[in-house]
Every structure is written in C-alpha cells, then in structure tokens.
Amino acid sequence: MHSHNYISTRGSIEPITFEDAVMMGLADDGGLLLPAEIPRLSSLKSWRQLSYPELAMAIIRLFADGGLSDGELQRLTADSYRTFSHSQTAPVHKAGPLYILELFHGPTLAFKDIALQFLGNLFEHLLRKRGGELNLLGATSGDTGSAAIHGVRGKDNIRIFVMHPKGRVSLIQEKQMTTVLDENVHNLAIEGSFDDGQRILKNLFSDLDFKRRYSLGAVNSVNWARVLAQVVYYFYAAFRVQEETACDKVQFAVPTGNFGDIFAGYVAFRMGAPIEKLILACNENDILYRFFSTGVYSKGEVKATLSPAMDIQVASNFERYLYYRLAENPEAVRTLMEEFAKTGSVKIPGEDPVFVAGTMDREGTLSAIGRYYRQFGYLLDPHTAVGASVAEGHLRENVPTICLATAHPAKFPDAIRQAVGEDIAKHPLIEEILHLPSQCHDLPAEEDAVRDYVERRIQNG
Numbered sequence: 001m002h003s004h005n006y007i008s009t010r011g012s013i014e015p016i017t018f019e020d021a022v023m024m025g026l027a028d029d030g031g032l033l034l035p036a037e038i039p040r041l042s043s044l045k046s047w048r049q050l051s052y053p054e055l056a057m058a059i060i061r062l063f064a065d066g067g068l069s070d071g072e073l074q075r076l077t078a079d080s081y082r083t084f085s086h087s088q089t090a091p092v093h094k095a096g097p098l099y100i101l102e103l104f105h106g107p108t109l110a111f112k113d114i115a116l117q118f119l120g121n122l123f124e125h126l127l128r129k130r131g132g133e134l135n136l137l138g139a140t141s142g143d144t145g146s147a148a149i150h151g152v153r154g155k156d157n158i159r160i161f162v163m164h165p166k167g168r169v170s171l172i173q174e175k176q177m178t179t180v181l182d183e184n185v186h187n188l189a190i191e192g193s194f195d196d197g198q199r200i201l202k203n204l205f206s207d208l209d210f211k212r213r214y215s216l217g218a219v220n221s222v223n224w225a226r227v228l229a230q231v232v233y234y235f236y237a238a239f240r241v242q243e244e245t246a247c248d249k250v251q252f253a254v255p256t257g258n259f260g261d262i263f264a265g266y267v268a269f270r271m272g273a274p275i276e277k278l279i280l281a282c283n284e285n286d287i288l289y290r291f292f293s294t295g296v297y298s299k300g301e302v303k304a305t306l307s308p309a310m311d312i313q314v315a316s317n318f319e320r321y322l323y324y325r326l327a328e329n330p331e332a333v334r335t336l337m338e339e340f341a342k343t344g345s346v347k348i349p350g351e352d353p354v355f356v357a358g359t360m361d362r363e364g365t366l367s368a369i370g371r372y373y374r375q376f377g378y379l380l381d382p383h384t385a386v387g388a389s390v391a392e393g394h395l396r397e398n399v400p401t402i403c404l405a406t407a408h409p410a411k412f413p414d415a416i417r418q419a420v421g422e423d424i425a426k427h428p429l430i431e432e433i434l435h436l437p438s439q440c441h442d443l444p445a446e447e448d449a450v451r452d453y454v455e456r457r458i459q460n461g
C-alpha cells in the first residue's frame with residue numbers, strides 16, 4: 001500500500017507519499033523533497049539485460065512506494081521513451097578517450113526530455129486517478145520551456161503557459177516552443193526581458209488565492225520525479241560500457257547548471273551503481289566548481305556563455321546534496337540555507353570522496369568542439385564540450401570515463417560555426433520546425449496582462 005516515505009530537506013513537513021511529492025514539487029516548508037531512504041542494491045545482475053524503458057520501470061518502482069502498479073509503470077515508461085528516435089533511447093558512443101552518453105534523442109533534442117516526457121505522462125496519470133486539473137506556468141530563457149511543452153502537449157486535464165522574452169530567444173528555441181499547436185499549449189511572448197518573465201511568475205505564484213483557484217503548478221527543475229527519471233541512464237550507460245570493457249567501475253563527467261542531472265548520478269552512486277567518481281563540469285558560471293574546490297558556496301554574477309543552459313549561479317537542486325553532506329540533518333540544512341539567503345555565502349565543512357570538479361572557458365569549449373570533430377569525427381554541442389574538456393583533466397587508468405551529451409549540436413549552430421568554421425550542425429527535426437506554422441501571443445511585461453490571459457483561457461475550457 002501507499003507509504004509515506006517522502007521528507008523535506010528542511011524537516012518541517014510530515015512525511016508524504018510519492019504521489020503527493022510529485023504533485024507538490026517544492027516542499028511546503030521551502031525545502032526540497034527526498035525519499036526518506038535511498039534503497040541500496042546488493043546485486044545489479046537482473047538489471048543488466050533490461051531495455052531502457054524496462055530499466056526505468058525497475059528503478060522507478062523502488063521509489064514509488066506502491067503508489068503505481070507494475071502495469072501502470074510499464075505503460076508510463078514505455079509511453080515516455082517511445083517518443084525517442086533512437087532504439088536504445090540513450091546510446092553510448094566512443095569518441096577518443098571518452099564514451100559519450102547521448103541523451104538528446106528526444107523531441108527537443110536535449111536531455112531534459114528524458115525527465116519531462118516521463119513527468120508529463122505521470123502528471124496525466126495522477127490527475128486521472130485523483131481528479132482535478134493542473135495549469136503549469138513557467139518563464140523560460142529558452143531551454144526548459146520547450147522540453148516542458150513537449151512533455152505535456154495534448155495531455156488530458158493539463159494546460160501549460162510558457163512566457164519567453166519576445167525576440168530574445170534563438171530562432172530554434174522559439175520555433176521549438178511555438179510550433180506546438182496543441183490546444184493545451186500557450187506560448188506567451190513577453191515584451192520585455194527574461195527577468196520580467198521571472199518577476200511576473202514570482203508575483204503570480206505568491207498570490208495564493210489565484211494559485212489555488214486555478215490549480216497552478218510550476219515548471220521547474222526541483223520535482224523529485226525529474227531527478228528519479230535521470231537516475232536511470234547512469235545505470236544504463238555503466239552497463240553498456242562494462243559490456244564493452246569488462247571494467248569494475250566507470251566515472252561520469254556531467255555538464256552542470258542546476259545540479260539536477262549530477263544529483264541523479266549521486267543517487268545512482270548511493271544505490272550501488274558502479275561509479276568511481278562524478279566529475280562536475282561548469283562553464284564560467286563556476287559556483288559549484290568553487291564549492292567543490294574550496295568548500296565555500298557563494299553567489300557570483302551570471303555571465304552569458306556558449307552553453308546558456310548552464311548559465312546559473314545558484315543551483316536549485318544543490319540543497320538535496322547538502323542534506324546528505326550534512327549527515328541527513330534537516331536542522332543543519334535549514335540553518336545553512338537561511339545563512340546563504342542572508343549573506344550569499346556559506347562554508348561547508350568536510351570533503352566528498354565521490355565528486356571532483358572543473359570549469360571551462362569559452363576558448364577551451366570551442367577548442368574541444370573543433371578537436372573532437374577533426375580527430376574523432378564526433379560533433380559535440382557546447383554544453384557537452386564543457387563536460388568533455390573538463391573530463392580530459394580527470395582521466396584514470398582502468399576506469400572508463402562517460403561524458404553526458406546533454407544536447408544535439410544542431411541546437412547551437414552558431415557555436416559550432418565558430419568552432420569548426422563551417423555550418424555542419426544539422427538535424428532533420430530542426431530543419432522541419434523552421435518551416436512549420438507557429439502560434440504565440442504577444443503580451444506586455446505586466447503581471448495583470450498575464451493573469452488576465454491565464455484566467456480567460458482556463459475559464460474558456
């Protein structure tokens with residue numbers, strides 16, 4: 001039966017079920033939700049032969065507290081990965097010294113599809129079972145918006161409203177969002193900046209009456225189900241590389257922004273995945289690199305780089321890691337997070353035996369793209385290039401290194417052109433959307449305009 005196994009990193013909510021944790025997103029006490037215990041596996045043997053969706057099912061059921069039947073889970077995972085264009089969902093490709101784990105075969109050509117295709121199906125399933133509806137509201141600078149839209153398009157009892165700054169996202173990003181014509185998808189081009197969109201979103205969510213009346217939910221990276229769906233590929237890739245190399249352990253290099261993806265790797269490690277090290281790779285926005293090299297977690301200025309999905313200086317999933325780092329003591333987490341909110345900087349004692357970290361600048365990123373293309377015939381997108389170049393500084397004897405490829409290079413043609421001097425980053429999906437009709441509503445950067453629009457759409461069914 002349903003057990004109440006989910007807790008908050010800040011310890012001030014009663015334990016809740018998996019289903020409630022998925023619907024709640026952020027914990028009501030301001031913390032992040034986590035399972036009270038991470039299962040530790042004694043043997044991985046029965047998992048090695050599973051297909052990607054089968055492995056997803058085997059892993060997710062360990063965390064679902066009996067809230068989903070095996071039949072339901074099987075359908076959800078099969079449906080979620082059917083939309084991927086590669087038969088293995090997340091294949092591994094050898095390139096020079098690295099194994100590249102390609103996470104970009106989903107509908108928006110970036111790794112966020114792996115979690116958001118599943119989350120969309122899970123939301124739809126839970127709403128059918130529990131009744132009610134969900135109106136997702138988000139503000140995007142380009143990347144998360146399109147993956148969220150593709151995750152919930154056409155789903156029953158869900159609408160999605162995504163604000164983007166008009167004319168300030170790339171043509172490809174804009175088209176990936178606005179060519180989705182399903183009735184439950186609403187693209188709002190805000191006549192302002194990304195920060196205007198964030199401000200409007202924050203104000204609308206702080207209006208608790210509005211939030212409750214219209215069952216508003218957030219499109220964000222802290223939903224536990226997203227982390228959980230990402231745990232799967234750490235096991236899957238380790239198994240594929242072990243088949244090829246007969247090694248005991250592997251290490252992963254992860255291009256990081258919000259610490260969501262690499263935290264999933266940490267969960268896999270705690271479950272007993274054969275992981276020697278997790279190599280955290282950031283661009284010039286290096287808060288996490290600085291933390292892992294000095295123990296000080298302190299905010300910096302956000303800089304625009306070639307890898308925009310990693311241009312983040314406060315990592316929203318980091319608190320989940322802190323919970324383990326502070327010996328699963330929620331009072332200690334709360335104290336530290338409050339100090340961070342006040343001063344923008346905290347010192348965290350001790351060291352972590354699993355994580356190593358590195359940072360890569362613009363020049364190093366471009367040079368890695370050029371080098372991998374010329375020497376190994378493999379085209380890295382700029383995010384993956386940060387991961388690959390940092391990984392090269394941490395290679396180990398007898399421990400193969402798997403670098404997560406978080407986006408297809410065709411999503412970032414400008415960076416590719418700069419790196420290799422030619423326009424070679426192509427993908428048929430991108431060519432196609434550039435010619436499809438799109439739909440989008442322009443709105444002034446005002447809270448009331450967005451509120452009115454959302455209200456009217458919901459009331460009209």
Ligand SMILES: *Cc1c(COP(=O)(O)O)cnc(C)c1O
Nearest residue numbers: 256257258259260261309406407
């Ligand atoms: C979101 C994103 C990242 C960063 O992932 P986090 O979970 O925020 O660390 C890296 N690369 C690409 C292409 C992304 O879209």
